[in-house]
Amino acid sequence: MTSLDDVAKAAGVSAATVSRALSGRGNVSTSTRAKILKVAAELDYVASSAASSLASGRMRNLGVIMPELHRWFFNTVLTGISDEATSAGYDVTLYNVTGDPEVRREIFSAFLRRRRVDAVVVVALELSEWEELELKRLGIPVVIIGGTSGTLPGVAIDDLAITELAAAHLLDLGHEVLGFIGGAERFDADYKVPSQRREGFDQALRRRGLQTDPALIGEADFTIPGGFHAARQLLGMPGTGMTGLVAASDEMAIGAVLAARELGIRVPEDLSVVGIDGHELGGLFELTTVDQHAQSQGSTAAKLILATVESGGTHPENMDLSFDLLVRRSTAKAPGALPV
Amino acid sequence: MTSLDDVAKAAGVSAATVSRALSGRGNVSTSTRAKILKVAAELDYVASSAASSLASGRMRNLGVIMPELHRWFFNTVLTGISDEATSAGYDVTLYNVTGDPEVRREIFSAFLRRRRVDAVVVVALELSEWEELELKRLGIPVVIIGGTSGTLPGVAIDDLAITELAAAHLLDLGHEVLGFIGGAERFDADYKVPSQRREGFDQALRRRGLQTDPALIGEADFTIPGGFHAARQLLGMPGTGMTGLVAASDEMAIGAVLAARELGIRVPEDLSVVGIDGHELGGLFELTTVDQHAQSQGSTAAKLILATVESGGTHPENMDLSFDLLVRRSTAKAPGALPV
DNA sequence: CCCCATACTGGAAGCGCTTGCACTCAGGAC
DNA sequence: GTCCTGAGTGCAAGCGCTTCCAGTATGGGG
Numbered sequence: 001m002t003s004l005d006d007v008a009k010a011a012g013v014s015a016a017t018v019s020r021a022l023s024g025r026g027n028v029s030t031s032t033r034a035k036i037l038k039v040a041a042e043l044d045y046v047a048s049s050a051a052s053s054l055a056s057g058r059m060r061n062l063g064v065i066m067p068e069l070h071r072w073f074f075n076t077v078l079t080g081i082s083d084e085a086t087s088a089g090y091d092v093t094l095y096n097v098t099g100d101p102e103v104r105r106e107i108f109s110a111f112l113r114r115r116r117v118d119a120v121v122v123v124a125l126e127l128s129e130w131e132e133l134e135l136k137r138l139g140i141p142v143v144i145i146g147g148t149s150g151t152l153p154g155v156a157i158d159d160l161a162i163t164e165l166a167a168a169h170l171l172d173l174g175h176e177v178l179g180f181i182g183g184a185e186r187f188d189a190d191y192k193v194p195s196q197r198r199e200g201f202d203q204a205l206r207r208r209g210l211q212t213d214p215a216l217i218g219e220a221d222f223t224i225p226g227g228f229h230a231a232r233q234l235l236g237m238p239g240t241g242m243t244g245l246v247a248a249s250d251e252m253a254i255g256a257v258l259a260a261r262e263l264g265i266r267v268p269e270d271l272s273v274v275g276i277d278g279h280e281l282g283g284l285f286e287l288t289t290v291d292q293h294a295q296s297q298g299s300t301a302a303k304l305i306l307a308t309v310e311s312g313g314t315h316p317e318n319m320d321l322s323f324d325l326l327v328r329r330s331t332a333k334a335p336g337a338l339p340v
Numbered sequence: 341m342t343s344l345d346d347v348a349k350a351a352g353v354s355a356a357t358v359s360r361a362l363s364g365r366g367n368v369s370t371s372t373r374a375k376i377l378k379v380a381a382e383l384d385y386v387a388s389s390a391a392s393s394l395a396s397g398r399m400r401n402l403g404v405i406m407p408e409l410h411r412w413f414f415n416t417v418l419t420g421i422s423d424e425a426t427s428a429g430y431d432v433t434l435y436n437v438t439g440d441p442e443v444r445r446e447i448f449s450a451f452l453r454r455r456r457v458d459a460v461v462v463v464a465l466e467l468s469e470w471e472e473l474e475l476k477r478l479g480i481p482v483v484i485i486g487g488t489s490g491t492l493p494g495v496a497i498d499d500l501a502i503t504e505l506a507a508a509h510l511l512d513l514g515h516e517v518l519g520f521i522g523g524a525e526r527f528d529a530d531y532k533v534p535s536q537r538r539e540g541f542d543q544a545l546r547r548r549g550l551q552t553d554p555a556l557i558g559e560a561d562f563t564i565p566g567g568f569h570a571a572r573q574l575l576g577m578p579g580t581g582m583t584g585l586v587a588a589s590d591e592m593a594i595g596a597v598l599a600a601r602e603l604g605i606r607v608p609e610d611l612s613v614v615g616i617d618g619h620e621l622g623g624l625f626e627l628t629t630v631d632q633h634a635q636s637q638g639s640t641a642a643k644l645i646l647a648t649v650e651s652g653g654t655h656p657e658n659m660d661l662s663f664d665l666l667v668r669r670s671t672a673k674a675p676g677a678l679p680v
Numbered sequence: 681c682c683c684c685a686t687a688c689t690g691g692a693a694g695c696g697c698t699t700g701c702a703c704t705c706a707g708g709a710c
Numbered sequence: 711g712t713c714c715t716g717a718g719t720g721c722a723a724g725c726g727c728t729t730c731c732a733g734t735a736t737g738g739g740g
Binding site for chain 3: 343344345355356359360363365366387388390391392393394395396397
């Protein structure tokens with residue numbers, strides 16, 4: 001293993017100068033730097049991260065805490081974070097907080113405290129008070145994506161507004177009896193997005209002087225099968241007059257489309273379905289959705305927090321992210337509605 | 341930040357003894373250890389990973405190299421690895437090798453060489469000769485999941501056999517004209533699984549004295565939309581007599597089921613479809629599949645390589661993983677076939 | 681011509697652990 | 711009672727970098 005000293009000797013300078021030349025901190029003459037760079041390349045030198053970290057306190061490592069990896073939102077955000085971190089020269093250490101509370105506790109009380117990361121991004125995790133405290137105690141920048149925290153900075157879409165937009169799209173098309181499939185408390189207990197989205201739906205109706213019909217609210221776990229079962233139940237009820245359905249995630253919306261097909265209900269002729277996410281499968285199902293640009297949420301958060309780290313800051317700004325209605329073919333004018 | 345010395349002072353022993361007590365290496369009397377543990381807990385001491393790594397050469401960190409995170413196989417394997425690593429007290433550092441060759445090169449030539457990880461698991465990546473060399477040069481254990489390497493140890497299913505099993509299931513049901521949807525060279529160029537699976541399909545037919553009909557081979561990229569389009573084309577051809585379809589992944593199989601539905605082809609009455617994977621969505625589509633236990637591939641590989649690390653070994657054993665036929669309702673006896 | 685920034689560079693002191701070595705002290709074998 | 715063994719402990723030397731500080735040129739200003 002070639003070390004800093006090897007490079008220093010080979011280049012005929014001191015270790016200090018090599019360090020300065022390679023890290024770019026401090027002054028080194030152009031010619032000396034050039035020679036050091038050349039020698040380092042020849043010797044194929046790569047600095048030991050442990051030594052460098054110990055001496056400098058900088059880890060060049062970004063921690064990411066996630067509750068799961070299967071659902072589209074999570075792995076998409078992670079991809080965004082990873083790409084951004086890599087291009088900034090940072091490693092990413094993944095802490096997959098499973099359902100096991102022991103493990104979860106352990107991650108906050110031990111893993112994170114080894115000071116292996118310069119910053120951490122928390123994805124869609126509702127943190128307990130104790131967990132927020134632990135995070136703050138780390139003394140490093142933290143940013144939350146798609147979750148909420150009273151005291152930690154976050155990068156997020158406005159879940160209420162995004163759902164209101166989805167519902168408003170249906171209302172604009174003349175639909176008056178809308179159903180909704182969202183989360184239930186029994187799923188995702190530590191994740192507030194579901195209730196926000198539900199609230200957005202209600203608000204959209206309220207704004208038009210309509211009222212939410214509790215019978216048309218389905219509950220599911222944000223997955224395709226979940227949406228399928230919830231939709232089948234909703235669509236199976238006779239005489240509801242429902243012509244539009246808002247799903248709080250694209251996966252549930254896709255499940256709903258599948259359920260409609262199974263029941264012989266045509267989309268969009270008989271039922272308009274709109275989702276939220278911008279899931280990559282949306283295209284296949286011609287799903288109208290509100291794209292929340294998940295990958296860019298990841299890269300934005302990473303960029304933000306890495307900038308904070310590099311600038312020696314500790315508290316990045318909060319940031320509201322954009323979303324766009326993406327109209328495809330799963331939504332259409334309500335039957336009998338007046339032309340828009 | 342409380343340090344080892346703080347604990348040592350508070351416990352009235354030397355730093356060396358604290359280190360031994362906390363790490364479990366070397367002899368410490370039961371009473372001394374108990375006191376140290378108590379003091380450490382009180383002071384809320386957590387060792388600095390950088391210092392510990394620098395001094396010991398151990399990182400307690402497992403590197404994972406993956407080409408993507410979206411597809412089910414990858415995030416499922418990653419979940420398995422992460423769970424296992426966490427419970428062994430290891431962090432996992434994720435290297436998401438994107439399509440960009442620059443980035444890929446950088447990961448092998450710089451990121452991995454910082455010696456931040458004790459071992460690395462490579463997931464479904466066909467490595468170039470140079471990359472294998474770089475990996476070996478790291479001097480740490482490496483294991484490959486779902487890829488192939490002449491010289492690096494791997495944990496994998498037999499892709500040929502798993503596909504043969506899927507096809508044999510259809511043949512056993514009396515189907516004689518089978519289609520296949522697999523990978524194409526233009527997708528996944530650096531990933532040999534597709535060709536292995538194709539070969540397994542051919543072999544199953546050959547064993548029964550049948551021949552692969554090139555017209556019934558569809559090409560796709562292992563995703564649902566890919567499978568959908570390939571199947572639509574296959575199923576749209578008139579007069580093929582095809583009654584069974586093998587897809588090289590569950591996602592493609594699901595796409596095929598959707599395509600069949602769209603074309604008014606009933607599954608399984610008119611067409612039996614079998615996939616490979618054990619994808620979580622399989623249940624919703626009643627998909628018969630061969631489960632390759634992806635999550636346990638991840639945990640098995642992690643367990644294997646961490647054991648190798650802890651034992652000071654360098655080269656874990658190769659390991660062949662099991663798979664099971666999981667019969668659901670997407671496959672049935674061929675129309676007019678004799679009772680089995 | 682002298683003085684003093686300014687630009688470079690090297691020396692050396694850590695960063696916070698781990699571990700080889702030396703030492704003490706018992707207890708068991710003779 | 712003597713010798714040996716091994717458990718238990720502390721000392722101190724690193725691990726391979728970073729960075730503060732001091733020292734040496736160099737060049738411009740006065």
